Amino acid sequence: MTNPTAEGNTPYHTLTISHIREEVPGVKTFSFTGGESLPYKAGQYLTLVHHSPHGEVRRSYSITSSPALQEPLTIGVKRIENGLFSRMLVDNARVGDKVKTTGTAGLFTLPDDTALYQQVFFLAAGSGITPIFSLLKTLLHTQHHLSAVLLYSNSSPEKAMFIGPLQQLAQEFPDRLHIEFIYSNSPDLSRARLHKDLLHHYLHTLAKAPIEQQLFYLCGPDNYMRLMSFALRQIGIPESNIRKEIFNTDIRKPAKLMPPDTAARAVTLYLKDKAYTFRSRYPLNLLQSARQAGIAIPYSCETGKCGSCLARVLQGQVWMSYNEVLTEKDIQKGLTLTCVGFPVGGDVELEIL
Numbered sequence: 001m002t003n004p005t006a007e008g009n010t011p012y013h014t015l016t017i018s019h020i021r022e023e024v025p026g027v028k029t030f031s032f033t034g035g036e037s038l039p040y041k042a043g044q045y046l047t048l049v050h051h052s053p054h055g056e057v058r059r060s061y062s063i064t065s066s067p068a069l070q071e072p073l074t075i076g077v078k079r080i081e082n083g084l085f086s087r088m089l090v091d092n093a094r095v096g097d098k099v100k101t102t103g104t105a106g107l108f109t110l111p112d113d114t115a116l117y118q119q120v121f122f123l124a125a126g127s128g129i130t131p132i133f134s135l136l137k138t139l140l141h142t143q144h145h146l147s148a149v150l151l152y153s154n155s156s157p158e159k160a161m162f163i164g165p166l167q168q169l170a171q172e173f174p175d176r177l178h179i180e181f182i183y184s185n186s187p188d189l190s191r192a193r194l195h196k197d198l199l200h201h202y203l204h205t206l207a208k209a210p211i212e213q214q215l216f217y218l219c220g221p222d223n224y225m226r227l228m229s230f231a232l233r234q235i236g237i238p239e240s241n242i243r244k245e246i247f248n249t250d251i252r253k254p255a256k257l258m259p260p261d262t263a264a265r266a267v268t269l270y271l272k273d274k275a276y277t278f279r280s281r282y283p284l285n286l287l288q289s290a291r292q293a294g295i296a297i298p299y300s301c302e303t304g305k306c307g308s309c310l311a312r313v314l315q316g317q318v319w320m321s322y323n324e325v326l327t328e329k330d331i332q333k334g335l336t337l338t339c340v341g342f343p344v345g346g347d348v349e350l351e352i353l
């Protein structure tokens with residue numbers, strides 16, 4: 001059972017590791033008991049918390065299980081050289097160990113209205129398959145009108161996670177799923193890496209719907225994401241049809257930009273049916289100001305890259321110094337990120353989502 005505990009006023013849930021599996025060298029999946037009362041959508045992540053002598057450390061890991069298949073809550077973790085959290089999990093965690101989490105979050109999910117689309121292209125590289133595995137299973141089992149293409153890049157077959165289960169899915173859904181495995185050690189150099197021309201070839205030969213009815217999900221290392229985003233835009237895919245999940249392991253914060261208005265502003269914040277008021281002034285962002293006022297609102301990366309600190313602006317204006325999560329459409333709907341958000345032009349009212 002999930003056991004929410006209050007530390008400060010942050011509710012943590014405790015999960016127990018029930019199963020660990022080494023998928024490929026250096027990458028393990030961890031399944032949990034206690035996750036039954038943590039609702040999640042395919043494509044979301046779990047934020048884990050560790051209390052070190054130097055303070056609280058949070059890291060997000062994408063959920064590989066599907067909420068539609070009654071699978072135990074499972075995450076996939078790749079060991080990062082000199083990484084604090086990933087080594088703690090991959091090298092030291094054992095079945096029966098308990099982990100703390102602030103819960104599930106993320107916008108890398110299927111659209112609310114899937115009827116607008118006919119085909120989904122998933123572009124995954126390396127451990128970027130983790131959220132896509134969950135999305136793919138969920139789509140195939142619940143969205144019967146959608147077909148899917150997975151373009152899955154790895155350095156070699158030995159490094160590719162979930163090959164067996166993916167091949168099984170392709171057999172189970174032969175008319176709705178097509179997978180291309182791409183290996184950089186392939187002797188055929190024209191197919192060793194997913195480049196713009198190869199991507200164009202796949203989109204052209206595997207398309208089953210007009211572009212506006214196709215969706216694209218990208219997840220992989222930073223340079224892969226940059227290249228694929230650029231290639232898709234060059235091919236003519238509209239930004240609004242592209243969803244990205246960035247596993248940014250770079251601890252350097254993006255360059256600090258100054259908001260156009262640095263005056264102190266009153267903030268009214270609604271969090272779980274309670275209203276809080278405090279003042280926020282540059283250089284503190286909304287998240288930092290809330291924490292200074294003793295209000296624990298959700299966060300993970302603190303750099304505008306994960307979406308854990310998502311809020312809706314009910315009144316006023318919030319300026320973001322950085323954003324790799326929200327689309328133009330999201331921003332038009334009033335969504336913002338408190339970890340990079342500053343009130344500008346007057347007082348603001350926000351609802352934490």
Ligand SMILES: Cc1cc2nc3c(=O)[nH]c(=O)nc-3n(C[C@H](O)[C@H](O)[C@H](O)COP(=O)(O)OP(=O)(O)OC[C@H]3O[C@@H](n4cnc5c(N)ncnc54)[C@H](O)[C@@H]3O)c2cc1C
Pocket residue numbers: 045059060061062063076077078079080081082083084085086087127130131245246247248249250251301305306
């Ligand atoms: C939305 C989201 C989803 C994610 N999903 C996954 C997932 O499914 N699977 C997965 O494996 N990861 C995932 N990640 C990445 C994950 O959250 C961590 O960032 C990753 O595991 C690295 O954390 P770490 O604590 O091991 O490394 P860190 O300790 O954060 O270190 C990262 C790197 O920085 C270097 N470094 C650390 N401290 C310093 C310093 N003081 N000076 C210079 N360099 C330093 C380290 O050498 C290392 O190379 C996700 C991230 C996000 C934002």
Ligand code: FES
Pocket residue numbers: 298299300301302303304305306307308309310325337338339340
């Ligand atoms: S905490 Fe990650 S985007 Fe704000």
